[in-house]
Every structure is written in C-alpha cells, then in structure tokens.
Amino acid sequence: MSTRTTHRSRLAGLITASVVAGAALSACGTEDTAADPEDGASSSAPTSPATSAAPSGTATSDPSPSESGGTADTVAVPAYFVGDTPLGQRLFREFRDVPAGSPVNEALALITSGDALDPDYTTLLPTGTLSAAAQSTTIDVALPDASWAQAPAGTSTEQATLAVQQVVHTVQGALQQQLPVTFTLDGAPSPVLGLTAPDGGFTPGEFTDVLALVNVTDPAEGATVNGSFTASGVASSFEGTVPWELRDASGTAVVDGSAQADGWLDALYPWEATVDLTGVAPGTYTFVALTDDPSGGEGGGPTEDTRTVTVQ
Structure with missing residues (x-):
C-alpha cells in the first residue's frame, strides 16, 4: 500500500492528530460499531449490497444476506480481514458470495483461512472450523478445539483482540444481529486466544481503533x-x-x-x-x-x- 501526501494547513494537521490520539485500542468495548454498512453495485464479481446511507459508527448493520445479491444458490456476506494502515493493523471488509445453506459459517471459514480476494488482506486467526448461532441474547461461536483458548505463540494481546474483532464483526454482519459474541468449547463458555469475554460477551470496539478509516x-x-x-x-x-x-x-x-x-x-x-x-x-x-x-x-x-x- 503506497502513501500519498496532501498538504494542508498546520492547524488542520493538529486537529486531525488530536482526533486520532483520542483513540486507544478497545476492541472488546461496548461501542455499537459492528458491521459498517457499505454500498454500490459492482462492475463485476461478487455481488455487493445496495447503498446504505447510515454511517458505521451507529447501530446499523450490513444488509441481510437475502438482500445482498448472489444467485439462487448463493448469498453475499461480509468477511472482515486484517490489513496494514498508518495507524497499525485494522479491519477491512469484503463482500463475498457464499453457498446459501449457512452463510455465517461460510463467512467464518473465509476469515479463518485468510481467503481474501485482495492480496493486501490477511487474517490473525488460527486455522480451524468455527461455527456460530444466534441465541436469544448472544451469538455463540463454537471453538474447534482447546488450542483456541490460548493465543498462538508470538501473538500479542493487541493482535488477539483484533482477531476476536474479526469474528465479532463478521458474525454480527452475516447474521444481522447486533448481539454480544461469546465463545464456547464443548458447549461450555471458554476463553478465546487468551482473552476472557467481558460480562455479556465481546462487542465491537471503537471504530477508530478497529476498522480501517x-x-x-x-x-x-x-x-x-x-x-x-x-x-x-x-x-x-x-x-x-x-x-x-x-x-x-x-x-x-x-x-x-x-x-x-x-x-x-x-x-x-x-x-x-x-x-x-x-x-x-x-x-x-x-x-x-x-x-x-x-x-x-x-x-x-x-x-x-x-x-x-x-x-x-
């Protein structure tokens, strides 16, 4: 990713710097910034949803799979990957056409495998099969095995937190449910990547700390x-x-x-x-x-x- 410099006044630079400085990583916070809506019909390849006028920092969600295009056998879902920015690693979203049978699990398969179309994107998640289901008050994500309870060697707390946010944003967007996300192992609550869920479950972090700008x-x-x-x-x-x-x-x-x-x-x-x-x-x-x-x-x-x- 290259850098372009736009020269403006020193005052404007200080204003922007103060805004950025106010953000501290809170990827397990309580801001309802999940599933920023996106827009527009593409020139080709996978179908993306219709334009939404709502900003991502409000309690809005990705268009539901049934409204997002695809074909009779597929639907478009949001998959959140990780990319580099001047502020550090942040989440970028791709809309992807997946089989219609279980869109949320198909989206999880994309982000755990790092199967992004954009070569600039990657994943911080380990390999493995996650599955998610919406309950009355939470979205429960089942971990594939006990290794997921701990962070892989060399993974920082910041990286583990952003990896969890990949899951939170993806499942909330795919299910159209702004519910807290919990992780389970063999049906019981479990830490994930060395992180213990706050009371109620993981929620989207402050958008300036989690999403690419x-x-x-x-x-x-x-x-x-x-x-x-x-x-x-x-x-x-x-x-x-x-x-x-x-x-x-x-x-x-x-x-x-x-x-x-x-x-x-x-x-x-x-x-x-x-x-x-x-x-x-x-x-x-x-x-x-x-x-x-x-x-x-x-x-x-x-x-x-x-x-x-x-x-x-």
Missing part, C-alpha cells in the same frame, strides 16, 4: 470495467473528502478525483465516485481510495484501500 466496496478485486465505473465504500476522512486515483503499473495516476462522504469523525460514512475511463488504454490498473491527509504526512500518511481492475 477507508474501505472500498466496489469495484471488487479483479473486476473488469469499461467506459466508466462507480466506485464506492465507506470512510472517516478529513472533512468527508475521499481522494481516489486509478494508477497504472508504474504507480502513476492516470485518472484521479475525490468523493464526498456523508460525514466524518464519528463514524465511517458512505462515499461514491464515478470513474471516467475515457482515454484510458486497456490493461490492468489499481483503483485506490484514500483518507485526506491534512497533516502533510506527519501522522504516517493517509489510510488507503486498493482494488485491481482490468480496463477493456
């Missing part, structure tokens, strides 16, 4: 586009401005612009942009969405998310 929903990784395409996603970016670029193989921007998100600071808000491909030669390009960087790079640079597209 910009995320692309469309185009999907590997999409084929021509003429123009609609790019969309969610972001919390300075003054709601979301710069974007279409870069060639050398990293040069052949088309650029900016989108205006519906808000910033308190949540991730939807953004959308039309990318005009007039004059762009056929080939493979990288679409990049970024947070605006009024600090001039002093905070490590903007967060960005990328998608590889083929222009016909």
Whole structure:
C-alpha cells in the first residue's frame, strides 16, 4: 500500500492528530460499531449490497444476506480481514458470495483461512472450523478445539483482540444481529486466544481503533470495467473528502478525483465516485481510495484501500 501526501494547513494537521490520539485500542468495548454498512453495485464479481446511507459508527448493520445479491444458490456476506494502515493493523471488509445453506459459517471459514480476494488482506486467526448461532441474547461461536483458548505463540494481546474483532464483526454482519459474541468449547463458555469475554460477551470496539478509516466496496478485486465505473465504500476522512486515483503499473495516476462522504469523525460514512475511463488504454490498473491527509504526512500518511481492475 503506497502513501500519498496532501498538504494542508498546520492547524488542520493538529486537529486531525488530536482526533486520532483520542483513540486507544478497545476492541472488546461496548461501542455499537459492528458491521459498517457499505454500498454500490459492482462492475463485476461478487455481488455487493445496495447503498446504505447510515454511517458505521451507529447501530446499523450490513444488509441481510437475502438482500445482498448472489444467485439462487448463493448469498453475499461480509468477511472482515486484517490489513496494514498508518495507524497499525485494522479491519477491512469484503463482500463475498457464499453457498446459501449457512452463510455465517461460510463467512467464518473465509476469515479463518485468510481467503481474501485482495492480496493486501490477511487474517490473525488460527486455522480451524468455527461455527456460530444466534441465541436469544448472544451469538455463540463454537471453538474447534482447546488450542483456541490460548493465543498462538508470538501473538500479542493487541493482535488477539483484533482477531476476536474479526469474528465479532463478521458474525454480527452475516447474521444481522447486533448481539454480544461469546465463545464456547464443548458447549461450555471458554476463553478465546487468551482473552476472557467481558460480562455479556465481546462487542465491537471503537471504530477508530478497529476498522480501517477507508474501505472500498466496489469495484471488487479483479473486476473488469469499461467506459466508466462507480466506485464506492465507506470512510472517516478529513472533512468527508475521499481522494481516489486509478494508477497504472508504474504507480502513476492516470485518472484521479475525490468523493464526498456523508460525514466524518464519528463514524465511517458512505462515499461514491464515478470513474471516467475515457482515454484510458486497456490493461490492468489499481483503483485506490484514500483518507485526506491534512497533516502533510506527519501522522504516517493517509489510510488507503486498493482494488485491481482490468480496463477493456
């Protein structure tokens, strides 16, 4: 992931820095920031849900699988993976078409295996088969074996916490249930990755500590586009401005612009942009969405998310 610097006033940089400094990792907190909604129909490959106007920092959820496209035998579910940002590792989301029989367990299989379409994404979860079911007051996730009660060697508490957040966001989004998440082993409550659930269960952490500050929903990784395409996603970016670029193989921007998100600071808000491909030669390009960087790079640079597209 590359870095682009946008020079703004020193004052704006201090404002942004103070906002970021106020966030401390609370991935097992009580903020209802699960399942930030995302938007837009893609140019190709897996089908993503319709646009939602609600920000991710509110008590909203991903569109239900039945509303998210797919085919007669598949549904689209949100799967949360881990990627690098200037603020450290954060969660990025992909919508994926999975068999309709048990969407939440299919989504869990994706994140435990690290089977992301975007090569920039990975997982902090061990390998193994998780299963989830919504109860009256919790979502219970069954662990595959006792090894999951402890963190793998070399895993920090921060990484274990973010791994648990992968599960929390994924199951809440797939089940459309904003219920606390508990982990069980052989039917009994269990620690997970060395962490003991707080009273009531694990809940989504503060969005600034857990989610990447910009995320692309469309185009999907590997999409084929021509003429123009609609790019969309969610972001919390300075003054709601979301710069974007279409870069060639050398990293040069052949088309650029900016989108205006519906808000910033308190949540991730939807953004959308039309990318005009007039004059762009056929080939493979990288679409990049970024947070605006009024600090001039002093905070490590903007967060960005990328998608590889083929222009016909």
